[in-house]
Amino acid sequence: MTNHIPVLIITLPLIAAFLQPVTGFAGFKLRNLVIITILLVLNGLLFMLVPDVALQGKTIYYTMGASDPSQFTQPGISFPVRIVLKIDSFSLFTGIIVGVVTLTTFLFSTGTVKEDKRKSYFSTLFLLFTAGLMGMSFTNDLFNFFVFLEISSISGAALVAYRTYRKHAPYAGYKYILISTIATTFFLFGVGICYAQYGSFNIQYINSVLAHSYLDKVAMLFIIVAMAMKAGSVPMHMWVPDTYAEAPASISAMLKASGMVTLCAMFRFTFSLFGPSSSGAGKINYETLGWIVIVLGVLSMFIGVTMALIQHDVRRLMAFHAVSQTGYMLLGVGVGIAVFAKGDGGAAFKAFGKMAMVGGIFHIMNNAFYKNLLFLTSGVMERRFGTRNLNGMIGLGHRDTLTTVVFMIGALAIAGIPPFNGFDSKLLIYESVYKFSPVLAIIAMFVSVMTLASFMKVFYSSFMGPRRDDLIVEGAPLTKGTKAGLIILAALIILTGLFPGIIVDGIIEPAVTALTQIR
Amino acid sequence: MLSIFLYVTVVSLLILSITSVIYKRNLIKLVIALNIAESSVNLFFITLAYRPDSTAPIFTLAPALQELRMVLPSPQALILTNIVIGFATTALMLVLAVITYKNNGTLDIRKLKGVEDHD
Amino acid sequence: MKLVSLLAMFIIAGFMFTGIGKLHLPGDPAGNSNVFSQRSSEKTDTANISTMDDYYLRNGQMETGSNNIVTSVVFDYRGFDTLGEAAVLFLVVTSISMLLFSIIKGKDLEETVLTDSDGFPAGMTRIVSIGTVLMLPIIMAFGAYLVIHGHLSPGGGFQGGAVMATGTALLVISSFVVRNLQKTYKLFSFFESLGLTVFIVTGFAGMGISFLHNFLANNDGSFLGKVIPLGTNPGFLNSGGILPILSTAVGIEVFCGISIILVLLSRALNARGSQKGGHKC
């Protein structure tokens, strides 16, 4: 059974979702138990793969329906004819993010989403969202990636509109699916151009025969634009505040995870699909591409944080911070891309480019953890006061000690204060980007300071101040599941912050190596 | 030049649909625009699969094996998938538009701009 | 903002218009157009093949036991895509019922059938009702034919299911109203779930070798496993391995899913809670 792990990771949530009409009738306790078990099993399977894949650098293939599934191609032919799943260190890294985020988010949502008939639909869609994100992480087939992208975006849109009684929630869902559909149409166009030239959909095969023609660059434009649109980087970030603000708190966290996975996929397409291959003649100009990514990143950072400073709505504020944090990752990886194929034989890449990429990729993981924690605590705040407006919140620190502590942890982590995990990845980015271009590093630090200021505002206005029990709408204590979700994320933030070496050496460094290795 | 005409149609449809996404304000019309974009992608794939003087890739009642030429099968399978996904997206968007109309009393994007005001 | 996006659109359009000149001409795709010229009877024949599609055309018939190569691509070679596609449909049915059950409340969940003096439903005219009664069996039979013969002739689970769902659409527009929405929904939802479960369980049944492995094809010939002769043949219903099973499962799922969407949408548009008459949306 061990060599079937890749397909089990994707199909287990699918089965659980398909059986929801049955388990949903059997009572919500059983249903929650089943889902938590499935998500725990998923995490277990993912961590089972860590010794083989991340530490020893093996690559696991799974060919659907073939007589020998662990082979990449069938005997006698040089190209894969079936759908292939591929687990290398980078996709495992993506999968671990998804696994941890879905587990904690579902634990949180057991206590916060109202338990009624529609909750069954909620958990079905949640499981399908998980399956879509897992499929996006592990598939090695462009069209299959498209299918899973659609699964995640449709379930995301439906979940954004979950609270239909709110005035604007359906419109936010509409906006999300509109953007997603445009993005997936562009993506499919890029896939079609790749297929027209090489007659295949397999990422690894296309990369091995890539000719770096003009059409490839057009295809790359389409695919990168689509991915950036879904990830919410700056020119296409208009949908982010509306959707993140109107969705339930746990779904905002899931949308954030979806953005992270899309970003990872964008990096994977940049390197593994359109990266340098052995056969190609005219290479893609990596320096230009890197600078484009860097400019997008800096714009995202700056616009995101300046827009966040003036917000009075806690969720919109956090959504703009999500845009701003995306900028850090784009900056780190962009510096890596810019020096990736420089003419100095990879000296600059070894000197600081790889470190910048490690910083950027590490920041994806850290950001997924602390941003989720912040979104979840904002859910608690919204629930307590019945509003998202910061002017209507005061003195929550007197009531909810746990929420206060975890919000503090998340806010300090996002601002890059030691000893939390945001500090480690931001330090890596600052150091390496400073060697590339000092101005960029200074901008990044400035944005970090503004982030701290913005979160101090939130903390001061909602947690400090006199105790006002008359403003509290919902005073029931948090359930065990909600607390467990918050505590797990906070513990992960502190552990990653205290021992960054283990994570970087164990997961991040192999992931970057797998991403940038030249076939 | 005539043979490239199909590709020109594909690109024109895509540009048409994206332009109407930018300029139209009615939620239902946006759905129609996205459907046009999806049709353009479907046409693109079907164009890639075409071979002259070929039959559909079905052996039941096909001509004899020696003179058999068939069009490429996998783009057809893919656009089958894409059509179903497009149907799903369209249905969900229409439902969201209906509920938006019930909540706000309008389908005009300009009047729906008040998303940012909380509560 | 609009000007910026329009400018970006024009840049992308420029890229596309310069790009399409470099695409291969329609009717001149990659691969060998004479794939079948030297076909031997071996099971996996790799000579004279340069692309994935050539492989499908040349070996698909023998490997999957299906005369229709498109079906064998949909359900066998790229079966995982089809699983995802079925999941998309399930997903959208789930989300639509989640969203619409928040609108349809109280009395809208149950509705009595209004009939005229001769027992036909009121609302639409007699012409439409009689036309529906006459057309419904033909539509259902044709849909079932498409589903079952998916591996022999053009068709398959999705197309057949959609054709069958047009029968539901006919019932809806000719005002054969559903008496109890909850019960109908539960019935359809059960069968939809059943179809998907059959699909995925069939996938797991081949798990001894690999997920979605076509373990029934080219067997003894008693049950869906007939070894079909190479090349053109009249088509045998009991060939195709797991393809007919998957096709039927998908057909049931699509029929029930689209029916749920149609019924719920028509009911939501006629919901009394919002406005009188249901034609405003």
Next chain:
Amino acid sequence: MSILSDILLGLGIFVCVISVIGLLRFPDVYTRLHAGTKATTLGSLLVVSGIIVGFLPEIDDSEFMIIIHALIAVMLIIFTNPISAHAIARAAMLAGIKPAMAEVDEYNSPSHDISVNDNDTNKSDEVLKEEQ
């Protein structure tokens, strides 16, 4: 035989093109329905008969199948097109869409079993106008 088939095909396509122009040019639902269903019924009938006539001289198994399919298609078109046109027209009337540029007396007559509320009609017009 083949000349006859070509003539029939050409006529059918001509009628279909005319109906498309009608769809674009006519002012309201009812006249568009006229163009969209009646003309296409005739057009598809002509096209199908052209196909049948074209296949008649050299008849064998697969051609025979095509002819049978075409005949069934013709029968279904003849049967369903008028019914669907009727259903659409009635739905449009139930929805309160008035014919453009036409004075219809029986529209608001009390003998008609479905009465249309005038306020609703105006409102739906507003909704239609909002998109500009």
